[in-house]
Amino acid sequence: MRQVILQPAGNAGARQHYADTIAAPVLLDDYSDLLGEDLASLLAIYPSGAAPLWGATVGEKNVNVGRYERMSVGDYVLFAADGKIFRGGTVTYKLRNAQLAAKLWDFDAKGRTWELMFAVDELRNFDLPYAEFNKMVGYKSTNIVQGFAVLDEPKSAALFDQLSLDSDTYPAVPSxxxxxxxxxxxxxxxxxxxxxxxxxxxxxxxxxxxxxxxxxxxxxxxxxxxxxxxxxxxxxxxxxxxxxxxxxxxxxxxxxxxxxxxxxxxxxxxxxxxxxxxxxxxxxxxxxxxxxxxxxxxxxxxxxxxxxxxxxxxxxxxxxxxxxxxxxx
Structure with missing residues (x-):
């Protein structure tokens, strides 16, 4: 089952990360020394040589690691800011790379970098207020998107159906x-x-x-x-x-x-x-x-x-x- 990942991008740091590596895809050859074997795989997916990249920190007590490990190619990430879902894309590749993340985004106030990385494609714009989003997934109307999260199967299925998020190019790959x-x-x-x-x-x-x-x-x-x-x-x-x-x-x-x-x-x-x-x-x-x-x-x-x-x-x-x-x- 494909899953939906929620990623807030409203604070100053996240907005800058979005501008630097999603709105302006990363030139892969510029980081060939840090990508290692992942470079060839990414170039096969992105023959132009530029890939939109995102990442999450491990979080408090490594809470985000398990969420990241549940992610698969074909999942869909929704970016949220200013009270709405504004952008989304299909996950095409995962790579945990602290060195690359530090080079791209530096470190947060607690000395962590956004090493739980993934690439996205088929990006599209949304104008989906939280109130409408919450209704789709069964949340309270006042709920806001906070922190990196992977939605469960019923909520993900509802969003895939109502927002037409399916990708034929990057299907989910089950075990x-x-x-x-x-x-x-x-x-x-x-x-x-x-x-x-x-x-x-x-x-x-x-x-x-x-x-x-x-x-x-x-x-x-x-x-x-x-x-x-x-x-x-x-x-x-x-x-x-x-x-x-x-x-x-x-x-x-x-x-x-x-x-x-x-x-x-x-x-x-x-x-x-x-x-x-x-x-x-x-x-x-x-x-x-x-x-x-x-x-x-x-x-x-x-x-x-x-x-x-x-x-x-x-x-x-x-x-x-x-x-x-x-x-x-």
Missing amino acids: SGDLQKRLTALGDETERQVAAAQRLEQGLLRHWLLPDASGVCALCGRDFPAQLLIAAHIKKRAACTNQERMNMPAIAMLACKLGCDSLFEAGHISVDANGSVIVSSLAHEPGAAGEYLKSFAGKSSPAWNADRATYFEWHRKHTFKGSSIPKAS
Whole structure:
């Protein structure tokens, strides 16, 4: 389950931190000596070389450490100041780094730095007064955001639903044990749970198909960063049985956002019984679309295997449009 993290940013110090490392993303190469192995991971997520970074201190008696350890990629942080939630973003990476935090933000009055660090992306503005926020999560109307906090599952779920906080690019990554429990729980949906189950399935599919910061499109065969890949059902989800939907990762594949996902969804490309990409009769038409489709003909799909064969067969029979053309010479 994705969680919501609350982060007050109203005092002078927090406002300055926000301006320095969220509003103005951190140039990662400037801190390569302090980032160590985290540098490569962050650059894979942020190819521009600049990442919005935030951090929390360990707090009194290390109270924030446990909260930080509960955080996961795909969680959502909400920044609060001046009586409202004003900004939010998806957590993309965690790194506990006291040296880097001290370099970025120095130390507080008690000699602590904001070492419980994380990176965020997909930042968006909010104008959500505390009174409305409190109503969403069931707090008293007079409650204010104080201190770094991780909300429980019911409160987080309410905010994800009402504020549309879900991210396809950075899904939550559950532990292996929790993953199996969640898969089993998807077997018996009620109507009220359908939307939540679909979001969870998408996150689980991406967890299976895209464990790293990049992956290979199953149709064009090119390597892309995670932000440009979709966990796409081979057999349409609506046509799947519960058992088929839980057949992860075989029920799905990675498809890039640079056209392959749309072409497969529309039936202009598919994969044959031998694992080769086939293209629809649109490829015979003159113009850019036909020429582009021809470039796919005969490519070997890196996603094809025996477990996926029946799902690709379903796609050919129910979605694919028209006959294929011979492989281009």
